[in-house]
Amino acid sequence: MSVSVFLVDDQRLVRDGFRMMIDAQDDMAVVGEAGDGAAAVEALRTVRADVVLMDIRMPVTDGVEATRRLTRAGNPARVLILTTFDLDEYVFTALGAGAAGFLLKDARQEDLLSAVRSVADGGSVLAPGPTRRLLDRVVDTLPGGPGRNAYARSLATLTPRETEVLREIAAGATNREICDRLHMAEGTVKTHVGRLLAKLGRRDRVGLVLFAFEAGLASPNTD
Numbered sequence: 001m002s003v004s005v006f007l008v009d010d011q012r013l014v015r016d017g018f019r020m021m022i023d024a025q026d027d028m029a030v031v032g033e034a035g036d037g038a039a040a041v042e043a044l045r046t047v048r049a050d051v052v053l054m055d056i057r058m059p060v061t062d063g064v065e066a067t068r069r070l071t072r073a074g075n076p077a078r079v080l081i082l083t084t085f086d087l088d089e090y091v092f093t094a095l096g097a098g099a100a101g102f103l104l105k106d107a108r109q110e111d112l113l114s115a116v117r118s119v120a121d122g123g124s125v126l127a128p129g130p131t132r133r134l135l136d137r138v139v140d141t142l143p144g145g146p147g148r149n150a151y152a153r154s155l156a157t158l159t160p161r162e163t164e165v166l167r168e169i170a171a172g173a174t175n176r177e178i179c180d181r182l183h184m185a186e187g188t189v190k191t192h193v194g195r196l197l198a199k200l201g202r203r204d205r206v207g208l209v210l211f212a213f214e215a216g217l218a219s220p221n222t223d
Contacts, residue, residue, distance in 0.1 A: 003120040006049035006077065007033040008040040008066065010058040014105075018053060021109060028116065037066025044070065049077040050120045056083045056094060056102075064094045071098030078119045095206050101125035124205035126172055151215035157199050163217070165192040169205060170212035 005022050007015045007030060015033050022028045032047045034040035038061035040052065052070070056063035067079045081094045081102035091102050101124045103115050115125040158166065161182075168178045175189045182189075193205070202208050212218040 003028045003116060004031040004048060004050045005029065005116060006031055006040065006044060006047060006052045008037065008052060008063065009055040010035050025113060037061030037063055040066050041069045044075055044077060051116050052077045052079045054079050054081050056081055056091065064097055067094050067099050068097040080115060080119050080125060095210060099206070100204060101206055126206065126209060154200055155215055155217065162192055162196055165189065166196055166208060166212055167217060169208050170218035
């Protein structure tokens with residue numbers, strides 16, 4: 001089944017470029033576009049999309065607020081944030097607002113297309129280098145900063161194996177990479193991920209990454 005994609009960017013040339021790239025794929029199709037976040041939220045009331053490619057800095061309504069509105073409305077479309085700025089603090093806010101991940105606009109075409117497919121399939125995409133630099137700037141302001149008792153209690157509910165899997169997820173590893181590193185079957189990895197989501201009360205993989213950093217389980221300064 002074809003992945004339906006909605007484009008949100010204030011630059012028409014950028015939208016045209018993404019449209020040509022996506023429509024050239026056998027398993028994807030652009031179903032709509034908008035030049036700002038408010039127009040996107042309104043259009044997506046009636047247009048069904050699997051993935052929204054969302055620019056983060058736009059006039060009228062930016063990508064963060066648009067993502068927040070879509071999440072609150074229960075829109076099933078999954079948002080993939082696109083940004084030119086690899087240290088943009090707004091990206092972290094967008095992830096907290098419900099985005100499924102983010103990618104830099106200068107990513108390779110194959111990486112962008114792979115990210116769209118992954119997000120459409122329920123996965124999350126985080127550009128590893130920029131994510132660490134971003135978290136390095138904001139980690140001290142997170143709720144788990146000085147006192148992490150609540151996070152410690154949550155971590156205590158995890159088995160050693162679940163903790164290992166969580167560390168790998170925080171490092172940006174895919175399920176396949178976790179299989180290889182921890183010598184586990186892919187089905188077992190998926191089971192652990194499902195248990196982590198349930199135990200930690202997180203909605204998706206992005207939530208698990210944020211939890212790991214908030215709880216101090218992962219460090220933005222770690223290679």
